[in-house]
Amino acid sequence: MPETRELIEQRLKSLLERARRIDDHRRRPAPADSEEQAADAETDEVLTGLDESTRQEIARLRAALERLDSGDYGRCVRCGAKIPAARLAAIPEATSCVKCAAGAGG
Ligand SMILES: [Zn+2]
Numbered sequence: 001m002p003e004t005r006e007l008i009e010q011r012l013k014s015l016l017e018r019a020r021r022i023d024d025h026r027r028r029p030a031p032a033d034s035e036e037q038a039a040d041a042e043t044d045e046v047l048t049g050l051d052e053s054t055r056q057e058i059a060r061l062r063a064a065l066e067r068l069d070s071g072d073y074g075r076c077v078r079c080g081a082k083i084p085a086a087r088l089a090a091i092p093e094a095t096s097c098v099k100c101a102a103g104a105g106g
Pocket of ligand 1: 076077078079080081096097098099100101
């Protein structure tokens with residue numbers, strides 16, 4: 001699904017660009033001793049200034065790209081059903097079908 005990948009990558013890119021801008025604004029000396037952040041990639045350090053929802057969306061988009069790579073993309077993580085194309089078009093990073101998303105809020 002090359003189109004889907006492009007869509008997700010574009011979204012991810014724009015979020016990361018926004019993150020970078022926010023980071024430029026909020027740049028300040030960060031403690032170098034944070035164990036959790038030490039192991040992560042440079043993009044993650046950009047995200048520290050972002051609000052939770054943006055970080056979660058970035059994480060979901062990254063997960064979706066991984067699922068594209070592994071071939072799991074488009075399958076519900078809860079019940080294994082195929083996620084309808086219309087839902088994926090609306091929410092490319094969706095990991096569950098409509099039924100499961102409605103039942104579990106995610
Ligand atoms: Zn499901």
